[in-house]
Amino acid sequence: MERERERGGANIPGKGGLHNEGEGADVRDKPVRVLAFTSGKGGVGKTNIAANIAYIFSQRNRKTLVLDADMGLANIDLLLGLTPKYNLYHVLKGEKSLAETLVTGPGGMQVLPSSSGIAEMTELSRGQKLTLLDAVNSLEDRPEFLLIDTAAGISGNVTYFNSSAHEIIVVTSAEPTALTDAYALMKVLYQGYDRKKFRLIVNMVNHPTEAREAYERLRHATDHFLTVALDYLGFILHDPRLPEAVKKQKALAELYPSSPASRCLQDIASRLCGEMPGGAEGGSIRFFSSRTIRSSRE
Numbered sequence: 001m002e003r004e005r006e007r008g009g010a011n012i013p014g015k016g017g018l019h020n021e022g023e024g025a026d027v028r029d030k031p032v033r034v035l036a037f038t039s040g041k042g043g044v045g046k047t048n049i050a051a052n053i054a055y056i057f058s059q060r061n062r063k064t065l066v067l068d069a070d071m072g073l074a075n076i077d078l079l080l081g082l083t084p085k086y087n088l089y090h091v092l093k094g095e096k097s098l099a100e101t102l103v104t105g106p107g108g109m110q111v112l113p114s115s116s117g118i119a120e121m122t123e124l125s126r127g128q129k130l131t132l133l134d135a136v137n138s139l140e141d142r143p144e145f146l147l148i149d150t151a152a153g154i155s156g157n158v159t160y161f162n163s164s165a166h167e168i169i170v171v172t173s174a175e176p177t178a179l180t181d182a183y184a185l186m187k188v189l190y191q192g193y194d195r196k197k198f199r200l201i202v203n204m205v206n207h208p209t210e211a212r213e214a215y216e217r218l219r220h221a222t223d224h225f226l227t228v229a230l231d232y233l234g235f236i237l238h239d240p241r242l243p244e245a246v247k248k249q250k251a252l253a254e255l256y257p258s259s260p261a262s263r264c265l266q267d268i269a270s271r272l273c274g275e276m277p278g279g280a281e282g283g284s285i286r287f288f289s290s291r292t293i294r295s296s297r298e
């Protein structure tokens, strides 16, 4: 019910919106393409993948904003060696505007940092979530891509951010536990949120066939038990350069652009950069107009 209200109630015509509103949308209103990077199990590489794809997109002059939506264990700023003054908390409290909070990261990407350990942020209210996404929508200089780095699991924040995305990119390793959790996440998003399309990245593999096999196993389960389409987006090789880059607080694709995992990330970025795939579902949640953010600051 709550969800239905979110979908229906929030569907107030605004100026453009995060979603393609079809005819009448002019160039300035070009919709932001929202990609969520998500996983059932933690530690499978979501944050590194989101940060590196954001770097690669930005380098290719595709304006990209990455949103750290892991409110419990926020760390994208740390990963990129950024020291933001403000974060999402200040935006949600109405103390700072989104534009004041954004920081510029490597390659010119924009980052909306989050904050760890603020209990009240681990489950945002419906109004806060709407405020946040509406603020992105209302930015004067809107990005072409919004990459959302979600927390692991199936909390309300995670399912909300996934519901709001045009494309849900499930990240997993080839381990059976990660695959089982990836399946559980897709099941929740399918049964509870009517999402029927997912794209899969298999990370930390030693060989492409290991990733393919993991994909086939997961696909076998989704084909049998859920009516969803699972698209194979690609694999990322296990690469000792990646933890090195993490230690140096740099994006791998910047520090070691020709390392094995960087090459895989470049390939995945190229696939994602293409046109919106014909079957993209679009987010199932619409957002308030720019009035929402203004009123939250009054």
Ligand SMILES: Nc1ncnc2c1ncn2[C@@H]1O[C@H](COP(=O)(O)OP(=O)(O)O)[C@@H](O)[C@H]1O
Pocket (backbone or CB within 6 Å): 039, 041, 042, 043, 044, 045, 046, 047, 048, 049, 203, 204, 205, 236, 237, 238, 239, 240, 242, 243, 246, 261
């Ligand atoms: N392709 C890879 N090769 C080697 N190590 C990796 C790779 N991907 C991720 N890791 C390791 O896994 C850790 C967790 O990655 P992270 O992006 O923080 O995961 P998540 O955001 O899903 O929790 C990284 O710090 C790194 O040490």
Ligand SMILES: [Mg+2]
Pocket (backbone or CB within 6 Å): 046, 047, 048, 070, 149, 150
């Ligand atoms: Mg993470």
